[in-house]
Amino acid sequence: MNKIIKYVLYDIVRSKIVVAYTLFLLLLSIGLFNLGGSPDKGLLSLLNLVLLTVPLISIVFATTHFYNSYEFMELLVSQPIRRSRIFLSEYWGVALSLSAAFLLGVGVPVLLFAPGATGLYLVLTGLFVTFIFVALAFLASVITRDKAKGIGIALLLWFYFALIYDGIVLLILYSFGDYPLEYATLALTALNPVDLGRVMVLLNLDVSAMMGYTGALYKSIFGSAWGVGIAFLVLLLWVLVPLLTSRRAFTRRDL
Numbered sequence: 001m002n003k004i005i006k007y008v009l010y011d012i013v014r015s016k017i018v019v020a021y022t023l024f025l026l027l028l029s030i031g032l033f034n035l036g037g038s039p040d041k042g043l044l045s046l047l048n049l050v051l052l053t054v055p056l057i058s059i060v061f062a063t064t065h066f067y068n069s070y071e072f073m074e075l076l077v078s079q080p081i082r083r084s085r086i087f088l089s090e091y092w093g094v095a096l097s098l099s100a101a102f103l104l105g106v107g108v109p110v111l112l113f114a115p116g117a118t119g120l121y122l123v124l125t126g127l128f129v130t131f132i133f134v135a136l137a138f139l140a141s142v143i144t145r146d147k148a149k150g151i152g153i154a155l156l157l158w159f160y161f162a163l164i165y166d167g168i169v170l171l172i173l174y175s176f177g178d179y180p181l182e183y184a185t186l187a188l189t190a191l192n193p194v195d196l197g198r199v200m201v202l203l204n205l206d207v208s209a210m211m212g213y214t215g216a217l218y219k220s221i222f223g224s225a226w227g228v229g230i231a232f233l234v235l236l237l238w239v240l241v242p243l244l245t246s247r248r249a250f251t252r253r254d255l
Contacts, residue, residue, distance in 0.1 A: 004076070004086065008093025012065065018101045021057060025105025030113075039114035040205055043122060046106065047201050050126045051194050054102065055133040056158050062094045062137030063154040067147040083251040087138075091243060095134045102126050118204040125197035128235040132193050133158070135239055139246040142253065165192045193238045200231055 012018055028049060033042035069090060076086045106126055110119040140153040169188050189195045 004089035005093045009097055012097045018097050022101040022105045029106050029109035033113040043114050054126055054129055058098050058130050058133040059137040059154045059158050062134040063141050063151050065094055066141040087247050087250045095131050098130050099127055121201050121204055132238045135243040139242040142246045142249045161194050190234050
């Protein structure tokens with residue numbers, strides 16, 4: 001399994017796409033911190049960048065890589081290697097390479113310009129988002145063998161979590177504004193990893209004071225150690241559920 005992961009990592013680095021992704025994040029991160037005027041403003045701008053571009057690049061790159069590696073996986077299947085190991089090796093190779101690019105492109109500038117708890121939450125959120133959307137990309141890839149359909153499903157998933165979901169939540173809150181929806185809002189937040197990561201970082205920037213009673217409720221729950229643990233546990237479930245589902249589908253499908 002380690003040999004397959006090393007080969008996948010080597011193949012990805014050789015393509016230079018991850019190198020370009022690293023430089024893109026690094027230049028934008030440094031630029032935002034220099035133009036923000038203060039570390040908090042830089043982190044807030046960087047948060048929007050992370051929650052939009054990182055999921056998009058992760059899910060598109062992972063989906064494309066999966067289809068481009070199809071012949072390689074068919075070759076490995078013909079060997080005495082379990083399909084689950086082949087699938088997980090591909091996943092870890094892609095996820096680790098994109099995570100390393102994120103750490104170099106965002107983690108290093110955050111460490112230099114805004115060290116502290118808020119910066120740590122931002123980096124952890126970005127790492128979880130990377131692993132989550134790579135898992136979603138692999139799930140979209142095993143659903144269909146058609147590359148165009150697979151990329152279309154992946155883009156639809158990104159569009160849903162990054163844009164459409166927030167509109168649905170706002171519509172629910174507007175339609176049922178006369179009812180107490182604070183705890184329902186918490187549940188809706190947990191159903192979207194992008195929103196959950198955003199809330200975690202914003203609460204550490206003291207933006208919760210502008211969010212009214214709901215912000216105070218977020219602060220009371222996610223402001224404690226056990227609340228933070230629950231939030232990251234939910235993010236971990238967002239990694240495991242699509243990953244295990246796609247692994248099961250891959251092991252049962254006819255290549």
